[in-house]
Amino acid sequence: MKNNFPHVFSPLTIRGMTLKNRVVMMPMGSDFAGHDGELSDEHIKYYELRARGGTGLIMVENVCVKYPEGSNGTTQLRLDKDCYIPRLFTLTEACHRQGALMGIQINHAGASAMSSRIGMQPVSASRFPSKAGGEIPRGLSKEEITSIAKDYGTAAKRAVNAGFDVVEIHAGHSYLISQFLSPTTNDRTDEFGGSAENRARFCRMVIDEVRKAVGPRVPISLRLSVDELVEGGNTVEDCLEYLEYLNDEVDIFDTSAGLNASIQYQIDANYLEDGWRSYMAKAVRDKFGKPTIAIGNIRDPKIADDILARGDADLIGMGRGLIADPDWCNKAQYGDVCDIRKCISCNVGCVGNRIGGNKPLRCTVNPDLIGGEAYKKQKVNKPCNVVVVGAGTAGLEAACTAAEVGCKVTLLEKEKEAGGLSVEISKIPAKKRLADFPTYLKYRASKLPNLTIKTGVDATVAEIKKYNPDIVVNATGSVPLLPPIEGLHDNLGKKDASVYSIKDMIADVKNYPEDMTGKKVVVVGGGAVGLDVVEFFAPRGAETTIIEMMPVIGNGLDASSTSSMKECMEKHHVRQMTNTALQKVNAHSFLVKYDGKEEELPFDYGFVCLGMRANAPIWNDIQEAFTGEDVEVLNIGDSVRARRIIDGTDAGRHMVLNTLERLNYL
Template sequence: MKNDYPHIFSPLTVKNMTIKNRIVMMPMGTNYGEQNGEMSFLHINYYEQRAKGGTGLIIVENASIDSPQGSNGTTQLRIDHDNYLPRLFKFCENIHRYGTKIAIQINHAGASAVSSRINMQPVSASDVPSKEGGEIPRPLSKDEILHIVKKYGEAAKRAQTAGFDAVEIHAGHSYLISQFLSPITNKRTDEFGGSVENRTRFCRMVIDEVRKQVGPFFPIMLRLSADELMEGGNTLEDTLEYLDYLQEEVDIFDVSCGLNGSIQYQIDANYLPDGWRSYMAKAVREKFNKPCISMGNARDPKVAERILADGDADLIGMGRGLIADPAWVNKVATGHECDLRKCISCNVGCAGNRPIRCTVNPSVLEGDVYKKKHVNKNCNVVVIGGGTAKEHRKTSASSIRISS
């Protein structure tokens, strides 16, 4: 292993979990799940390639804690019943063979659910759609909120039983907890709305219930939209304030940004520079002195190393970059950076309701199978067209503003 990136390749211990390096695979929907919500063998192949490629921690895509009401996506994973445990257990066994740690993201879609898929009206904090032109949801009653809190705890316990090393609660990106946290979507006048303390109450109850179920030594991660980047939404300063009510039982902050209405920042547009979000993770890390994940077009290992060395974050999140090249970590570790197949942020095959594909990686599930193929006799080859390309533009984080 080369020592050009000492921070990337240093281990990190959080509670009873030691991650062998600082690269984390972010949770991204794959649409590989079975129709009943069970993890498929396509899933296992897909994640196993990323573990084999050296990734330190994999966060499995969001799993529904209460279906059908809380589900999103066409074939989303479920973790709301014990019958999903056997396949999840098999998955954890396979991934652990590579020394990779695994978390699973647990989630309730709220108003981001689609009525034609769940066969009922979506629910939320208030009757405010999660995006412009979206369906009007039904506000949850207090009894329903308490029921969902219990479902989060039960889901976390199942994750622990299946063999996951940590659990991540999704509190960002316009899903249910985010809909309670954001003043854009929370118009309640009871104890779950209005003040910062009230808007954080549901999330705090979820975290407390998860901790009660998994015990004191199992890491809890919280994914959040640190800056919603929408007029009237939570700013980074607002988030630092509301995290005062949530941080006590959180072990790792997964610092993302954006809502449905600012999705170009949530799923980074290609003009945004590598590591542009790191200032958000830095702000959370400095205030709460807890490990933070930074992400955002993390393609260049030199940028990842700098973010870690500067203390902006403790872990580097990669989503689409590990779809494009599952062996990113191993290639960097062995000095083969020239062989990196870097994501171009096209969002063509990895976003939407189809099983994910990649414009720069034709073998998303199989790995570098082309290396096993050989030309047995001389032949002429014609290359037509230049393939996919993109223009690199420099954009500073400070230039990203939402106009009023």
């Protein structure tokens, strides 16, 4: 078999442990655990699927070493009692049988815990909340610090008993050890505060307890926020200083970034380039000469190979990339990289579901994190013709899914190109990753001989009936919401006016100057669409204002996107007007109403971004045409209700499969 990307797919031995390749699955919370901290069947299948996909080392999500005090999240795995060992052993056994090595991350949440969940005041190095608006913790006593260090050690011993090959200590991301290391959360005046050596003392105690517990043969990994990327926080140079006191007994440095206040760098925002954090891994590797893990939006195997080839790191950390495609390694090493379902860093199902959402892990581009592609083993037991109307991401997923189980599928698209709104939005520079998903879907579709895509076709009932459908799937997407506000339709997109929709902006995106100093941009709508416009113009120097009728801008955004939005608006002095209603649209100004007062906002560019609405122009005709016939009709994605890509992808996969099963085709 061919071996693409030789640096990624070469072995590495660390303290007697040999990885078959350089890919490490990063620890990521899943909310799959039971409320008692027990490993679930979902967990085991989820990790086993990534092991079968060729991952060299799987680092299981952080587990709690002291419950409930150190617990993080709605549900979290626990390792504070022996009773958790058997299920964890079942996990390591299953993944070892697939050829993967197994690590586990041990952690105490500190001030990142919530009293509503743990039933007590959170603890920390000092009385600083771990994030803006967070709870005030109490500072730990020296006796408590010593006791917690021992808790890490006993948890590590249990991990080894459960079959884990590596133990990772979490010392980053605003958790307890990080709260001691960072000057932003530690103002102690005893031996645990002040100098770098003192702030590192608790972490040193933890490392020593873990080494004593696991013995000389088990590698220890240390996850760090190498660059905290917050004002007053540790820089790379600061990290290198305190690591001088931690280097002994650490075998792998897992070089992450960010704190809660800079979570867009911890959980990479979509505009950050592949491998952008590798400079951190290189800095640590160059100084200490030990294996480092480079992470940060790494999706492209060529970039991963280059990072290793130039000596920035020894290992490649992938998180969301392996949520999106558990077979990333096998596809990159032996197959066709175009088959890789790349993560688009949208942070909707992974971050948005869990942080604040309290829901289990999901993925926009991968509608089945547990079963993977097992559905392909099912085949239709009789002929089934499927017609899909609309070749956006929902329609493409539906068409591919139906074809992969043996249906004869015809996909009709009005535009000249398949891909839908995702292709259009990806033309905004910061959203370019979004194009990876429709690109993947179109490539997947091109390999299915029983799937025909017809573009430039205006789907009518007569056209649909030509293909004698057994199932019709309507997936015609959404269009911008443009309510009957005075002056809006008279001025929108007109030559003698400066009023535009998001589609107008995208159509002209390459023509806006890089320097827009002195230009006034006003955006109506503080949802995701409006923020895309703000984040495009504000960094170019435009005097930017955003208007939102609700009390909050960016309502419903995930934590990473929210933090990125706030950073952008603060840095570029964006005027934010909440609880503000658009009253009238003029050719070069908006009339708005706030707190009973009207204000006219002049602009050089005015954008009306009030979201999207369902676009289902022939759905009623389809329903009527096939009433009383033996034809099943489905409406999916944005054509039902304007939502997110994740909802359409999920419907495209599961509604189609469930319908085929219900109608006894499978």
